[in-house]
Amino acid sequence: MNISMAAEQSGVSAKMIRYYESIGLIEAADRRDNGYRDYGDTEVAMLQFVRRTRDMGFSLEEVASLLTLWRNRRRSSREVRRLAEKHLANIDARIADMRAVSRTLKRLVHACHGDDRPECPILDDLAASKPKIEVARRTKRTKTVK
Amino acid sequence: MNISMAAEQSGVSAKMIRYYESIGLIEAADRRDNGYRDYGDTEVAMLQFVRRTRDMGFSLEEVASLLTLWRNRRRSSREVRRLAEKHLANIDARIADMRAVSRTLKRLVHACHGDDRPECPILDDLAASKPKIEVARRTKRTKTVK
Protein backbone atom coordinates (compact mmCIF):
# COMPACT_ATOMS: atom_id res chain seq x y z
CA MET A 1 0.00 0.00 0.00
CA ASN A 2 1.01 3.63 -0.49
CA ILE A 3 2.37 5.82 2.25
CA SER A 4 -0.82 7.80 2.73
CA MET A 5 -2.75 4.60 3.32
CA ALA A 6 -0.14 3.40 5.81
CA ALA A 7 -0.37 6.79 7.47
CA GLU A 8 -4.11 6.57 7.76
CA GLN A 9 -4.05 3.04 9.13
CA SER A 10 -1.27 3.66 11.61
CA GLY A 11 -2.14 7.15 12.73
CA VAL A 12 1.35 8.37 11.85
CA SER A 13 1.44 11.12 9.22
CA ALA A 14 3.20 10.42 5.92
CA LYS A 15 5.57 13.22 6.77
CA MET A 16 6.53 11.55 10.00
CA ILE A 17 6.88 8.12 8.44
CA ARG A 18 9.47 9.51 6.03
CA TYR A 19 11.17 11.32 8.87
CA TYR A 20 11.30 8.21 11.07
CA GLU A 21 12.85 6.39 8.15
CA SER A 22 15.38 9.15 7.55
CA ILE A 23 16.65 9.08 11.12
CA GLY A 24 16.82 5.30 11.13
CA LEU A 25 14.07 4.80 13.68
CA ILE A 26 12.35 2.43 11.29
CA GLU A 27 13.79 0.46 8.43
CA ALA A 28 13.69 1.90 4.93
CA ALA A 29 10.49 0.83 3.23
CA ASP A 30 10.51 -1.27 0.09
CA ARG A 31 10.16 0.72 -3.09
CA ARG A 32 8.02 -0.02 -6.09
CA ASP A 33 9.28 0.47 -9.62
CA ASN A 34 8.10 4.04 -9.67
CA GLY A 35 10.04 4.84 -6.50
CA TYR A 36 6.96 4.91 -4.29
CA ARG A 37 7.35 3.42 -0.84
CA ASP A 38 5.37 0.23 -0.32
CA TYR A 39 3.93 -0.90 3.00
CA GLY A 40 2.43 -4.12 4.26
CA ASP A 41 0.59 -5.05 7.43
CA THR A 42 3.83 -5.76 9.26
CA GLU A 43 5.07 -2.24 8.64
CA VAL A 44 1.75 -0.74 9.62
CA ALA A 45 1.82 -2.69 12.87
CA MET A 46 5.27 -1.32 13.58
CA LEU A 47 4.11 2.20 12.88
CA GLN A 48 1.21 1.69 15.25
CA PHE A 49 3.64 0.54 17.89
CA VAL A 50 5.62 3.73 17.36
CA ARG A 51 2.54 5.89 17.54
CA ARG A 52 1.27 4.31 20.72
CA THR A 53 4.66 4.56 22.32
CA ARG A 54 4.89 8.22 21.33
CA ASP A 55 1.40 8.79 22.68
CA MET A 56 2.63 7.53 26.02
CA GLY A 57 5.15 10.33 25.94
CA PHE A 58 8.30 8.33 25.23
CA SER A 59 10.97 10.20 23.28
CA LEU A 60 11.99 8.95 19.85
CA GLU A 61 15.18 7.66 21.41
CA GLU A 62 13.17 5.63 23.88
CA VAL A 63 10.89 4.48 21.11
CA ALA A 64 13.97 3.18 19.32
CA SER A 65 14.98 1.16 22.39
CA LEU A 66 11.50 -0.21 22.86
CA LEU A 67 11.27 -1.13 19.20
CA THR A 68 14.50 -3.06 19.47
CA LEU A 69 13.29 -4.86 22.55
CA TRP A 70 9.96 -5.57 20.92
CA ARG A 71 11.64 -7.25 17.99
CA ASN A 72 14.13 -9.17 20.12
CA ARG A 73 12.76 -12.52 21.20
CA ARG A 74 15.57 -13.02 23.68
CA ARG A 75 14.94 -9.73 25.48
CA SER A 76 14.52 -9.55 29.21
CA SER A 77 11.34 -7.93 30.42
CA ARG A 78 13.53 -6.35 33.08
CA GLU A 79 14.92 -3.93 30.58
CA VAL A 80 11.52 -2.96 29.29
CA ARG A 81 10.24 -2.36 32.77
CA ARG A 82 13.27 -0.28 33.62
CA LEU A 83 12.59 1.99 30.69
CA ALA A 84 8.93 2.31 31.57
CA GLU A 85 9.71 3.01 35.20
CA LYS A 86 12.16 5.71 34.35
CA HIS A 87 9.69 7.38 32.05
CA LEU A 88 6.95 7.05 34.61
CA ALA A 89 9.06 8.73 37.27
CA ASN A 90 9.73 11.56 34.88
CA ILE A 91 6.08 12.01 34.07
CA ASP A 92 5.07 11.95 37.70
CA ALA A 93 7.68 14.58 38.52
CA ARG A 94 6.41 16.79 35.76
CA ILE A 95 2.85 16.32 36.90
CA ALA A 96 3.84 17.37 40.39
CA ASP A 97 5.48 20.51 39.05
CA MET A 98 2.51 21.37 36.91
CA ARG A 99 0.11 20.81 39.75
CA ALA A 100 2.06 23.25 41.86
CA VAL A 101 1.83 25.81 39.08
CA SER A 102 -1.86 25.05 38.68
CA ARG A 103 -2.52 25.61 42.36
CA THR A 104 -0.67 28.91 42.37
CA LEU A 105 -2.44 30.07 39.24
CA LYS A 106 -5.85 29.07 40.61
CA ARG A 107 -5.21 31.03 43.76
CA LEU A 108 -4.11 34.08 41.82
CA VAL A 109 -6.97 33.95 39.35
CA HIS A 110 -9.33 33.67 42.26
CA ALA A 111 -7.79 36.67 43.97
CA CYS A 112 -7.98 38.84 40.87
CA HIS A 113 -11.13 40.90 40.38
CA GLY A 114 -10.97 40.65 36.63
CA ASP A 115 -12.73 43.95 35.99
CA ASP A 116 -11.86 47.37 34.59
CA ARG A 117 -9.56 48.28 37.43
CA PRO A 118 -5.80 47.87 37.04
CA GLU A 119 -5.15 46.31 40.45
CA CYS A 120 -4.15 42.73 39.92
CA PRO A 121 -2.68 40.21 42.36
CA ILE A 122 -1.53 38.09 39.44
CA LEU A 123 0.85 40.75 38.20
CA ASP A 124 1.81 41.60 41.76
CA ASP A 125 2.80 38.04 42.38
CA LEU A 126 4.75 37.72 39.16
CA ALA A 127 6.57 40.91 40.04
CA ALA A 128 7.37 39.82 43.59
CA SER A 129 11.12 39.63 43.90
CA LYS A 130 10.95 36.95 46.57
CA PRO A 131 8.82 34.12 45.25
CA LYS A 132 6.15 33.11 47.73
CA ILE A 133 5.94 29.59 46.38
CA GLU A 134 8.97 27.49 45.64
CA VAL A 135 7.94 25.94 42.39
CA ALA A 136 10.14 27.70 39.96
CA ARG A 137 13.38 25.85 40.53
CA ARG A 138 11.76 22.44 40.67
CA THR A 139 10.18 23.04 37.30
CA LYS A 140 13.50 23.96 35.89
CA ARG A 141 15.22 20.96 37.33
CA THR A 142 12.69 18.63 35.82
CA LYS A 143 13.11 20.17 32.43
CA THR A 144 16.84 19.64 32.69
CA VAL A 145 16.49 16.09 33.89
CA LYS A 146 14.32 15.24 30.93
CA MET B 1 26.01 46.40 36.34
CA ASN B 2 27.29 43.89 33.78
CA ILE B 3 25.11 41.29 32.15
CA SER B 4 26.44 38.39 34.19
CA MET B 5 25.55 40.18 37.39
CA ALA B 6 22.07 40.94 36.07
CA ALA B 7 21.79 37.29 35.10
CA GLU B 8 22.75 36.15 38.56
CA GLN B 9 20.37 38.54 40.28
CA SER B 10 17.44 37.83 38.02
CA GLY B 11 17.91 34.13 37.48
CA VAL B 12 17.86 34.60 33.71
CA SER B 13 21.02 33.46 31.93
CA ALA B 14 23.09 36.05 30.07
CA LYS B 15 22.46 34.10 26.93
CA MET B 16 18.72 34.40 27.40
CA ILE B 17 18.86 38.08 28.30
CA ARG B 18 20.53 38.80 24.98
CA TYR B 19 18.03 36.58 23.22
CA TYR B 20 15.04 38.27 24.84
CA GLU B 21 16.49 41.58 23.73
CA SER B 22 17.04 40.33 20.19
CA ILE B 23 13.44 39.24 19.75
CA GLY B 24 12.14 42.46 21.26
CA LEU B 25 10.69 40.89 24.38
CA ILE B 26 12.61 43.38 26.48
CA GLU B 27 14.00 46.76 25.52
CA ALA B 28 17.58 47.02 24.33
CA ALA B 29 19.82 47.64 27.31
CA ASP B 30 21.91 50.78 27.63
CA ARG B 31 25.48 50.39 26.48
CA ARG B 32 28.62 51.63 28.15
CA ASP B 33 31.46 53.19 26.16
CA ASN B 34 33.06 49.80 25.66
CA GLY B 35 29.87 48.37 24.18
CA TYR B 36 28.98 46.34 27.27
CA ARG B 37 25.32 46.22 28.22
CA ASP B 38 24.53 48.04 31.43
CA TYR B 39 21.72 47.08 33.80
CA GLY B 40 20.09 48.76 36.77
CA ASP B 41 17.64 47.56 39.38
CA THR B 42 14.68 48.39 37.16
CA GLU B 43 15.95 46.12 34.43
CA VAL B 44 16.72 43.35 36.90
CA ALA B 45 13.19 43.61 38.28
CA MET B 46 11.82 43.24 34.77
CA LEU B 47 13.99 40.21 34.15
CA GLN B 48 12.75 38.68 37.36
CA PHE B 49 9.20 39.26 36.19
CA VAL B 50 10.02 37.46 32.97
CA ARG B 51 11.65 34.58 34.77
CA ARG B 52 8.79 34.09 37.17
CA THR B 53 6.28 34.27 34.37
CA ARG B 54 8.27 31.70 32.40
CA ASP B 55 8.49 29.52 35.50
CA MET B 56 4.70 29.49 35.56
CA GLY B 57 4.83 28.00 32.11
CA PHE B 58 3.67 31.00 30.08
CA SER B 59 5.09 31.14 26.56
CA LEU B 60 7.33 34.02 25.56
CA GLU B 61 4.44 35.44 23.59
CA GLU B 62 2.29 35.41 26.71
CA VAL B 63 5.15 36.86 28.70
CA ALA B 64 5.22 39.74 26.23
CA SER B 65 1.52 40.41 26.78
CA LEU B 66 1.86 40.22 30.53
CA LEU B 67 4.87 42.53 30.45
CA THR B 68 2.87 45.08 28.49
CA LEU B 69 -0.01 44.84 30.92
CA TRP B 70 2.36 45.08 33.85
CA ARG B 71 3.78 48.33 32.55
CA ASN B 72 0.44 49.79 31.59
CA ARG B 73 -1.13 51.67 34.47
CA ARG B 74 -4.45 51.93 32.69
CA ARG B 75 -4.72 48.18 32.14
CA SER B 76 -7.81 46.24 33.12
CA SER B 77 -7.23 43.32 35.44
CA ARG B 78 -9.82 41.52 33.32
CA GLU B 79 -7.32 41.04 30.57
CA VAL B 80 -4.70 39.71 32.91
CA ARG B 81 -7.09 37.27 34.43
CA ARG B 82 -8.24 36.11 31.03
CA LEU B 83 -4.68 35.27 30.08
CA ALA B 84 -4.08 33.46 33.33
CA GLU B 85 -7.31 31.52 33.04
CA LYS B 86 -6.55 30.39 29.55
CA HIS B 87 -3.12 29.22 30.57
CA LEU B 88 -4.52 27.51 33.61
CA ALA B 89 -7.05 25.61 31.53
CA ASN B 90 -4.27 24.48 29.26
CA ILE B 91 -2.13 23.29 32.13
CA ASP B 92 -5.00 21.44 33.73
CA ALA B 93 -5.78 19.69 30.47
CA ARG B 94 -2.20 18.62 30.09
CA ILE B 95 -2.11 17.39 33.66
CA ALA B 96 -5.20 15.31 33.00
CA ASP B 97 -3.58 13.76 29.94
CA MET B 98 -0.37 13.01 31.76
CA ARG B 99 -2.22 11.49 34.66
CA ALA B 100 -3.99 9.15 32.30
CA VAL B 101 -0.63 8.15 30.84
CA SER B 102 0.79 7.76 34.32
CA ARG B 103 -2.05 5.46 35.36
CA THR B 104 -1.64 3.29 32.30
CA LEU B 105 2.07 3.11 32.75
CA LYS B 106 1.75 2.24 36.43
CA ARG B 107 -0.62 -0.56 35.62
CA LEU B 108 1.66 -1.93 32.93
CA VAL B 109 4.80 -1.67 35.03
CA HIS B 110 2.97 -3.48 37.78
CA ALA B 111 1.89 -6.23 35.43
CA CYS B 112 5.40 -6.77 34.06
CA HIS B 113 7.56 -9.32 35.81
CA GLY B 114 10.74 -7.44 35.09
CA ASP B 115 12.96 -10.50 35.07
CA ASP B 116 15.00 -12.46 32.54
CA ARG B 117 11.98 -13.69 30.66
CA PRO B 118 10.88 -11.96 27.47
CA GLU B 119 7.15 -11.93 28.22
CA CYS B 120 6.13 -8.36 28.80
CA PRO B 121 2.65 -6.83 29.07
CA ILE B 122 4.16 -3.41 28.46
CA LEU B 123 5.26 -4.32 24.97
CA ASP B 124 2.06 -6.29 24.42
CA ASP B 125 0.04 -3.21 25.23
CA LEU B 126 2.10 -0.92 23.04
CA ALA B 127 1.72 -3.38 20.21
CA ALA B 128 -2.03 -3.79 20.64
CA SER B 129 -3.68 -2.57 17.47
CA LYS B 130 -6.85 -1.58 19.29
CA PRO B 131 -5.85 0.63 22.20
CA LYS B 132 -7.42 -0.59 25.42
CA ILE B 133 -7.30 2.83 26.99
CA GLU B 134 -8.42 5.93 25.18
CA VAL B 135 -5.66 8.27 26.14
CA ALA B 136 -3.71 8.59 22.99
CA ARG B 137 -5.90 10.94 21.06
CA ARG B 138 -6.53 13.24 23.97
CA THR B 139 -2.82 13.65 24.46
CA LYS B 140 -2.43 14.58 20.89
CA ARG B 141 -5.24 17.04 20.93
CA THR B 142 -3.75 18.87 23.87
CA LYS B 143 -0.40 19.14 22.23
CA THR B 144 -2.05 20.66 19.20
CA VAL B 145 -4.09 23.05 21.26
CA LYS B 146 -0.99 24.31 22.99
Place this chain on the structure above:
DNA sequence: TTGCACCTTCCCACAATGGGAAGGTCAATA
Protein backbone atom coordinates in the same frame (compact mmCIF):
# COMPACT_ATOMS: atom_id res chain seq x y z
C1' DT C 1 -5.02 14.77 -23.41
C1' DT C 2 -6.13 16.91 -19.55
C1' DG C 3 -6.64 17.14 -14.74
C1' DC C 4 -6.27 15.72 -10.19
C1' DA C 5 -4.51 13.18 -6.57
C1' DC C 6 -0.89 10.97 -5.46
C1' DC C 7 4.29 10.37 -4.81
C1' DT C 8 9.40 11.96 -4.37
C1' DT C 9 13.25 15.00 -2.25
C1' DC C 10 14.71 19.25 -0.25
C1' DC C 11 14.58 23.32 2.42
C1' DC C 12 12.31 26.33 5.98
C1' DA C 13 10.03 27.29 10.38
C1' DC C 14 8.58 26.69 15.07
C1' DA C 15 9.99 27.42 20.67
C1' DA C 16 13.39 28.13 23.90
C1' DT C 17 17.71 27.17 25.22
C1' DG C 18 22.62 25.98 25.33
C1' DG C 19 27.42 25.43 23.24
C1' DG C 20 31.13 27.40 21.38
C1' DA C 21 34.20 30.17 18.20
C1' DA C 22 36.55 34.53 17.19
C1' DG C 23 37.75 38.66 18.81
C1' DG C 24 37.67 42.93 22.05
C1' DT C 25 38.15 44.79 27.20
C1' DC C 26 39.25 45.21 31.96
C1' DA C 27 41.71 44.62 36.13
C1' DA C 28 44.99 42.52 38.97
C1' DT C 29 49.30 40.64 39.43
C1' DA C 30 54.14 39.28 38.25
Place this chain on the structure above:
DNA sequence: TATTGACCTTCCCATTGTGGGAAGGTGCAA
Protein backbone atom coordinates in the same frame (compact mmCIF):
# COMPACT_ATOMS: atom_id res chain seq x y z
C1' DT D 1 54.54 47.41 31.81
C1' DA D 2 53.24 42.97 30.13
C1' DT D 3 50.67 39.17 30.88
C1' DT D 4 46.80 36.53 32.37
C1' DG D 5 42.21 35.30 33.30
C1' DA D 6 37.66 36.68 33.50
C1' DC D 7 34.72 39.28 31.43
C1' DC D 8 32.18 41.13 27.20
C1' DT D 9 30.58 41.25 22.08
C1' DT D 10 28.35 38.98 17.77
C1' DC D 11 27.46 34.99 14.98
C1' DC D 12 26.45 30.36 13.85
C1' DC D 13 24.96 25.60 15.11
C1' DA D 14 22.29 21.96 17.61
C1' DT D 15 18.47 20.36 19.96
C1' DT D 16 13.02 17.78 19.51
C1' DG D 17 9.32 16.59 16.80
C1' DT D 18 6.36 18.25 13.68
C1' DG D 19 4.29 20.75 9.84
C1' DG D 20 4.35 23.72 5.46
C1' DG D 21 5.39 24.11 0.95
C1' DA D 22 8.04 24.11 -3.52
C1' DA D 23 9.52 21.66 -7.66
C1' DG D 24 9.03 17.87 -10.23
C1' DG D 25 7.56 12.91 -11.39
C1' DT D 26 3.52 9.23 -11.63
C1' DG D 27 -1.03 7.00 -11.99
C1' DC D 28 -5.64 6.86 -13.15
C1' DA D 29 -10.06 8.31 -14.91
C1' DA D 30 -12.90 10.95 -17.96
